[in-house]
Amino acid sequence: AQSVTQPDIHITVSEGASLELRCNYSYGATPYLFWYVQSPGQGLQLLLKYFSGDTLVQGIKGFEAEFKRSQSSFNLRKPSVHWSDAAEYFCAVVGRGSQGNLIFGKGTKLSVKP
């Protein structure tokens, strides 16, 4: 069955430190890959997406993600975290031949220490 795994439920980093959030997927073929962010009480905002081509993709707010086909992974990174990055982050996939319904991971909650 198709699934997305985010192994870290909660991560705490210090402001200014680097960040990596892990995401692994299980899918028949390489899906489209997404990272969304949800701030408390807010909806979901798209950070970045990968369809094909360059495996390192840049997104908004200084985030980037790297697709590794051999590891079925799509990890999210940021070189220097800001306090405003505290939020919940969701990795999601969509099957290329599907109607577009997203399959989400369980999310990783990011806390930022001053």
Place this chain on the structure above:
Amino acid sequence: DSGVTQTPKHLITATGQRVTLRCSPRSGDLSVYWYQQSLDQGLQFLIQYYNGEERAKGNILERFSAQQFPDLHSELNLSSLELGDSALYFCASGGLETQYFGPGTRLLVL
């Protein structure tokens, strides 16, 4: 602002009742997707409509139904509500390559 609107923002109701959640997609988007976010199940796809027709179904209970109207807004109807239906319900519009999410409707069933 994603351009997707949802009403109401909050809804408190009792078990056994029926509620209707409303979603207006971004201008020009023909697809509407409904998702449920709960503590135990996470974010789950419920149902998708495209230009008035149902296109895909996910983990949607039989007590739940949806429709999309000619002006492209969509409604999600939840009936015979149970405590476990308490959740945040999102709608999104867009398509395969990008979906834009509304702010959600928080439903509390008491």
